[in-house]
């Protein structure tokens with residue numbers, strides 16, 4: 001069996017926490033699928049991280065509605081949930097959808113009843129901090145705040161790959177709004193013959209261009225993960241020439257273990273962990289040239 005160097009790549013500085021949880025699995029010979037799920041669970045369960053999972057930003061009604069998705073490169077299976085209420089770890093519900101392998105995407109009340117049937121525990125996802133934030137922010141009706149999705153790509157020692165992402169979505173979003181994160185092809189995509197990509201930022205702009213799918217296709221036709229992320233963001237920037245006041249960022253990982261990261265605005269960092277590195281770094285920025 002060919003040996004590959006395990007590697008895990010995540011969005012934002014909280015990606016360090018995701019990478020730690022995933023790396024613990026990868027170094028013991030575990031699968032990329034288990035690693036990305038564990039990484040997302042670590043971030044979802046941390047109430048200090050207010051854009052994912054427990055303690056995530058509430059919607060306009062003050063309710064935390066969570067989106068998550070996961071893809072297993074080895075089998076090509078996928079699972080996703082959206083607008084899921086009352087379950088702390090939506091990524092594990094998405095994983096359960098993947099394992100059942102009957103459907104791919106469950107939403108709202110259906111996703112919740114599936115989760116309860118599978119033994120997940122219902123709980124209040126609002127923390128004192130998120131309740132206070134909601135009371136303070138609502139009068140200002142803040143737009144496009146709080147979209148920091150955790151996205152995680154991993155390759156294990158067998159060369160198998162997986163991708164996961166999880167978010168509470170835009171803060172104060174309309175009830176029932178679903179962003180890019182649980183949409184296969186928009187927020188995340190993986191074809192193990194090529195590689196994978198996952199995004200963070202304003203989901204509507206990623207949905208419009210099938211962002212993650214486009215990046216993987218660019219890689220399929222010869223672009224490096226870095227150039228593929230840049231090419232996709234150039235397309236987004238051109239579409240939004242006169243209203244480029246939002247953040248969108250993607251990370252990508254090729255089958256060979258080459259990484260890429262790019263964002264439209266300053267401020268995005270990615271986190272990388274392998275046998276020699278455990279750090280965050282700022283991505284290349286591509287919005288500047290499109291005022």
Ligand code: GLY
Nearest residue numbers: 169170179201203
């Ligand atoms: N990227 C997260 C969202 O827009 O919901």
